[in-house]
């Protein structure tokens with residue numbers, strides 16, 4: 001997964017998080033799908049083609065040696081938001097090319113992310129998603145919501161991070177990871193200008209994202 005590092009702890013929407021956790025039971029009863037995020041960026045150039053909103057989900061069942069996002073592995077409540085709220089924030093930036101999902105393990109939240117991805121694609125935008133699972137596992141039917149989620153992913157980057165195979169392949173941390181162009185709406189030529197690392201600066205924080213450079 002592309003790493004994310006920030007000098008300031010950021011909330012998805014400050015002040016709303018505790019309220020959303022408090023109301024989560026009622027929201028589930030109201031059939032609102034919830035996401036448990038570790039972090040997010042409204043705009044990034046290093047996480048797929050074009051400028052994209054990026055979500056890092058909280059929780060991963062894998063434990064790759066030298067994982068770049070070790071704070072995101074534990075399954076615990078972090079920033080709980082509704083799919084509706086994320087969708088609203090995304091829709092306020094019509095110039096975005098799409099959304100990217102990283103983690104953590106996005107397929108641990110396949111049902112809610114599938115709903116969000118379907119809405120994003122419905123606007124003619126694209127979805128990029130990383131997963132530690134292989135595509136064949138995701139298609140196998142054992143992971144709740146995975147097949148439906150896959151139908152709304154344009155580019156899947158699959159496979160665990162293997163430290164001994166670390167390299168500089170685009171959008172990948174190690175050479176075993178694979179690119180799957182699932183829809184035809186993103187192609188290999190779209191990946192040529194993606195920076196490997198990026199610093200996002202705003203009034204409140206400096207955020208570093210991307211992949212380590214293997215020298």
Ligand code: SF4
Nearest residue numbers: 060062064067104132
């Ligand atoms: S699958 Fe990704 S997030 Fe999970 S441990 Fe491996 S590198 Fe880290």
